[in-house]
Amino acid sequence: MSLGVPAQVARDAGNRAVAVSTQVAALICLAAAFVSVLAPGFTELGGGGRWWVAGCLLPMMAAMLAVMITRATLAKVIYVVVGWASTFVYTVVLLHQTQSYTDTDLFVVALPLIALIFIGGSGPDARVGVIWATLAYASGDLAVFAAALVAGREFRLDSISLTTYILFMVLLLFHGITRGAYRGAHTLMLRTLREQRADEIRRAVAAELRAELHDTTLSELAAVASATPGPVTARFRERITSDIRHWTQDPFASSSPREGGDEGEWRTSELAEAIEHARDSGLIVDVSGDRAPYAALSGHKRRALGLAARQCLVNVQKHSGQSRAEVMLSSSDDAVSVVVVDAGRGFDVATLTAEGNDRMGLLHSVIGRVERVGGSVSVFSKPDAGTSVLIIVPSLDDEGHS
């Protein structure tokens, strides 16, 4: 039982579910074609011929396994090309060997065609999937048409693959339309859960403080309220002094470097808000390092750093394919740095400066923004090796003041 998953996870899960399930379905279709041609007594030419027909499908199965393992576009292209050739040879041999097959409107002919259509499920989204499925179906039907010509049989558009194609289009479009629905509700529930948990912790801490108050100050006040005017004992004076020391020199409060409201500034800062925003959207953000130097930055630098980190976290959600990121804060004598790290897809950093790249958020909202306040940004990323964005902002202003 749960509140569900955020939009990004739902989208990734939905796309992966469509991809893998249709890949498995394609393999089942090819396996069905394989076993149906190997059925005893299937051909009039004997066992060797049957193996020939079945063997035509093996390269197609291998290509599908390559698609499943690599998920690469090239593998999909190879699958369609190999599928075309396999379908052609398979259909020619099948029609030659089985005299009762007078046309191509047959389930056994449709099976590799259906397996070709299912490549549409491996597209990155429903729209691209429709294009892939349509191209694969068209090429498969061309292969069957060519095979019918070679085998001297009548070509008939088979109703099974056509029905499958239409059904698959309907289901792909259904997936495309419904996958993002209602996800705003999840964000709201997740935020409410976190706020309520924070309230709960606040109440628990407040209860502890009330107990402390009761054990210390309230008992001294009660003693004073019930005392008769006059001198107090040295022991009572000592208790009162100790009590005052307890509240004014609390070890936790006195050791905290956040005197002067830095903690409040952190909480309302752009960086803290960016982290909360990302968490609301379902990204799991681990924060480490000392927040105080960041909170001590001047307003415009703090804002620039916070908004840049926000864009980095948005990028993690949009591009990394991961639901977890880490924000690490650190500082030196003259600079404050924030690193946003994810273990996701990564990208070729060289493409950042290329024309028409789709990383405008990183260029403008991160690099440009940080450079305007005198800072610098370093991006470390490689395809499939995650991304780290190091943002450094000088903590001293132009006059050398912090």
Added chain:
Amino acid sequence: MAATVLSSIPARLDPIGAVASWMLAPLVSVIAVAYAISRDIAGSAEIRHPEIATAAVLLLVVSGTLLTIAAHPRSGRLGAVGAVLVVVCAIVAAALSSVSTWGHNQYIQDDWGQLGIGLFIFGLLWLRPPREIGVFGVFGAIVVGALAAGQAGTLSIANTPYVYAVVAMTPVLVFAAVAATSGAILSRYSIDWLTSARRSIVDIEPELRMLEHDALHRAQLDELRRVTLPLLASIADRGFVTAGDVVAAATVSARLREHALEQSRITWVEGLIETTGMSSRAVDDPERLLPRMGSRERAALTACLKELAGLGAIDIVAARITVASAPTVGPSARARFEVSVPLAAQWRLARRTARPFVSVLRGLTGDVSMTRNEAIMTMRLGFEPA
């Protein structure tokens, strides 16, 4: 992990995804029934027992209706018995369809039975665990395979019964594989994310606690610095208590106690009232059961009311909440929550807005309803007080 994934129901892990996809059930039902009717019309010459063919289609309609009712957001769940009923109806329908053309059927590939069974199994994607879907698929495939093989010798293409069985079984197996694989992947992603999210919430608690302690300590100190600490410091300095000190200590002590008592009474319910904008006297909870509602239930409930109020779908100021113990069988105590609130917009808007929240609450409590009586919207849910 693999066992958990195969035995998890995707709708339980991602109720919002399930409610967003609920139309899948009527969609596959309509496709299955329409395909059956069209095939029966196209192959009417092969039908020898029209009454059996009609009964087969009607049974398919029953199966589709059951599936649609189960998947509808008002229900959003289907038990194992219900799922068996849906699949068995589809299998019996396929069998009846074969019987209606027995001995006169031309092509197994033109039969609608295997597609019907496959589509209904596919419709169970969100509602049943992948393992169960796999079992349904294998069982359905064996039945249609056997029926197809049994017709060998009377079909127009001469072939081995083995091939007919493969032709009939493949659609069922394909749909079952798609549903089971999709369900397993949806469950795996959900479980992975939920595990990480829970760990993350636990991980940040010490930090949160430290921040709260810091902030509350400062607030407490500010409060004490106004009167209390100066009073105690002056007594410590002087070394004696005056009559004025006695009166002042009594007054301050009483005020601090009263404040502490007030604070100790605050629960999430006050937060609910504050964030939604309800009246402070909206809640009638004489047994103090509402503060004991589970954290996820209260988050979903608060978010729902906040969203409805924010969209202007309800008049939240006039909302009334009643909470009472519900009579239960057995030792487990259960409470009944009811919120009645006047609608400020169309019922459709309120219902649609609340739908994802209600689906989540249903997953959490198993007992939620949202109804309308004239212009009053009522949401009821049962929960086990912690």
